[in-house]
Amino acid sequence: MNAARHSTGLGWRQAFGPVDAVGVEERVAKYTTRSIKKASKLWGLRCAVSMVDLTTLEGKDTPGKVASLCRKALRPHEGEDIPPVAAVCVYPAMVRHARRHVRGTSVKVASVATAFPSGQAPLRTRLAEVKAAVGDGADEIDMVINRGAFLAGEFGRVQDEIAQVVAACGPATLKVILEVSELETYDAIRHASFLAMAVIRPGDFIKTSTGKTGLNATLANNQVMLDAIRDHYLETGVAIGMKPAGGIRTAKQALQFLVAVKETLGDAWLTNTRYRFGASALLNDLLRQIEKERQGCYQAPWNFSDATEAY
Amino acid sequence: MPRLPIIKTPKVLVGGAFIRSESGRVFPLRSGAGAAVANIPQCTRKDLRNAVELAAKAGPGWARRTPYNRGQILYRIGEMLESRVAEMTDALCWTRRGSAGRAAAAQEVSQTIDRLVHYAGWADKYEQLLGSVNPVAGPFFNFTVTEPMGVVGLIAPAEAQLLGLVSLIAPAVVSGNTVVALASEQNPYPAIVLGELLATSDVPGGVVNLLTGFQRELVPSFATHAHLRAITAVVGPDHARTLGLGAAESVKRLKVLPAGDVDFGDNAAQGLSWIRALVECKTTWHPIGA
Numbered sequence: 001m002n003a004a005r006h007s008t009g010l011g012w013r014q015a016f017g018p019v020d021a022v023g024v025e026e027r028v029a030k031y032t033t034r035s036i037k038k039a040s041k042l043w044g045l046r047c048a049v050s051m052v053d054l055t056t057l058e059g060k061d062t063p064g065k066v067a068s069l070c071r072k073a074l075r076p077h078e079g080e081d082i083p084p085v086a087a088v089c090v091y092p093a094m095v096r097h098a099r100r101h102v103r104g105t106s107v108k109v110a111s112v113a114t115a116f117p118s119g120q121a122p123l124r125t126r127l128a129e130v131k132a133a134v135g136d137g138a139d140e141i142d143m144v145i146n147r148g149a150f151l152a153g154e155f156g157r158v159q160d161e162i163a164q165v166v167a168a169c170g171p172a173t174l175k176v177i178l179e180v181s182e183l184e185t186y187d188a189i190r191h192a193s194f195l196a197m198a199v200i201r202p203g204d205f206i207k208t209s210t211g212k213t214g215l216n217a218t219l220a221n222n223q224v225m226l227d228a229i230r231d232h233y234l235e236t237g238v239a240i241g242m243k244p245a246g247g248i249r250t251a252k253q254a255l256q257f258l259v260a261v262k263e264t265l266g267d268a269w270l271t272n273t274r275y276r277f278g279a280s281a282l283l284n285d286l287l288r289q290i291e292k293e294r295q296g297c298y299q300a301p302w303n304f305s306d307a308t309e310a311y
Numbered sequence: 312m313p314r315l316p317i318i319k320t321p322k323v324l325v326g327g328a329f330i331r332s333e334s335g336r337v338f339p340l341r342s343g344a345g346a347a348v349a350n351i352p353q354c355t356r357k358d359l360r361n362a363v364e365l366a367a368k369a370g371p372g373w374a375r376r377t378p379y380n381r382g383q384i385l386y387r388i389g390e391m392l393e394s395r396v397a398e399m400t401d402a403l404c405w406t407r408r409g410s411a412g413r414a415a416a417a418q419e420v421s422q423t424i425d426r427l428v429h430y431a432g433w434a435d436k437y438e439q440l441l442g443s444v445n446p447v448a449g450p451f452f453n454f455t456v457t458e459p460m461g462v463v464g465l466i467a468p469a470e471a472q473l474l475g476l477v478s479l480i481a482p483a484v485v486s487g488n489t490v491v492a493l494a495s496e497q498n499p500y501p502a503i504v505l506g507e508l509l510a511t512s513d514v515p516g517g518v519v520n521l522l523t524g525f526q527r528e529l530v531p532s533f534a535t536h537a538h539l540r541a542i543t544a545v546v547g548p549d550h551a552r553t554l555g556l557g558a559a560e561s562v563k564r565l566k567v568l569p570a571g572d573v574d575f576g577d578n579a580a581q582g583l584s585w586i587r588a589l590v591e592c593k594t595t596w597h598p599i600g601a
Binding site for chain 2: 296297298299300301303
């Protein structure tokens, strides 16, 4: 294991350095000024569709709702040129229902696990949940880190728990949710990113949020984590993926996140094996904007399957 | 030392906030004598798009309010206008000359207040006249009720810059629609002032959205925007044709009033038919005894 393992106290600050908060915020503000039009916009929108983890994480989820989510994931909209999304993201109890609908396709089944969203359960319960989800056929596991331990300074424990989840995942891809809104500072986000990246495998992801708290993925949080991924890659050669989740609702936001990826990590990360969007409302807005580019006029939301509450 | 007066920057009311155009463009408003008196936001199709999104967001809450409450709020707009008669008359007079122009402007403001009170009264009464219980040959209650259409686009006349605009807005919002209205190009200043008093009249943000700018830039986007359910427009023949083609493609209800044909001061420019033009009828069959 490399130097990142079990760094405690102030040692990590020397190892990874603090984050220049003002610099990060100024930099991400610039991302929102890029002018992306016509062909490049269409490319970006389609790319974003292919990166969506179409998510339903509600107490009222049913097998029927998951089935319609899977149909939407496989064929988001009529027309040949719109790719399927990357994955459907559900609770562990819904994995076997989702599995039935997407088997044999490019769409993966992702399951949140480890007592999502709080992570406040005994470790053996969390590990059992991961194994159960993988056993039911989950291709990807979204775990939450132990924020309580992290904030109490027990970094070694946080890292050991992630390592045990990695082992429990077996062949499944792991996404480590840092829940940035509960880490309070950019420094802590960067630190937690390195804690996770030291023990996960190439092709695994770090992820911003559960989407269950007030503050979700922002361009600035995303940037801090992308910078960490880049530094980790330059140091070790291990490519880690990134998944912002929660609060990304519009196509415009998605394009801004893609700008951040392109300008921080380069084209190699502009693929759904290395970058994902955790979202539910985003997909329909992406489709709406693609259709707008195609037809040249603004579209109504009821043509994109979120008509129920549309006015 | 003489004091420099502070000149107000005209901004339009969209989604309950006062905005400049996203484009940053403005166009000069010229007085009757030809002098530039204000820089008006030159709104674009993206401002229209944003306004429609905000109108759609405000819609369900506005439609859920009781008709009585919508009536109160329309009446409140009238009250607020009454207290700003002088300011509104001045706004209308930017492009009108002489004492005759001023008298006409004052009369237009009074008529506008009356029109608001007229539709405030209709708020909890039109349903009795437009809805019905229908006779059917079977064991069913069959009744028809009206529902608001959704987001409605309005293109106000060049003349009657206040009365014409309010005569289009009031019958649309009284039934629970929300509107995006393009103000008169000739003198948009009354629409700027109207926005300021709407913001203080208990009208929820996003229910009335006002844009200023050029018809030649905005009419094509109004015509084709699929999220707009209906358009009422006072325009010339060229724009009427653009609207007709766009409305047919996006299947929206269109009412074109040829510019110059409607006298908004007349009583024919108000009433139930103006409300009926912007509602949908829903008919329900309900088994008797169930």
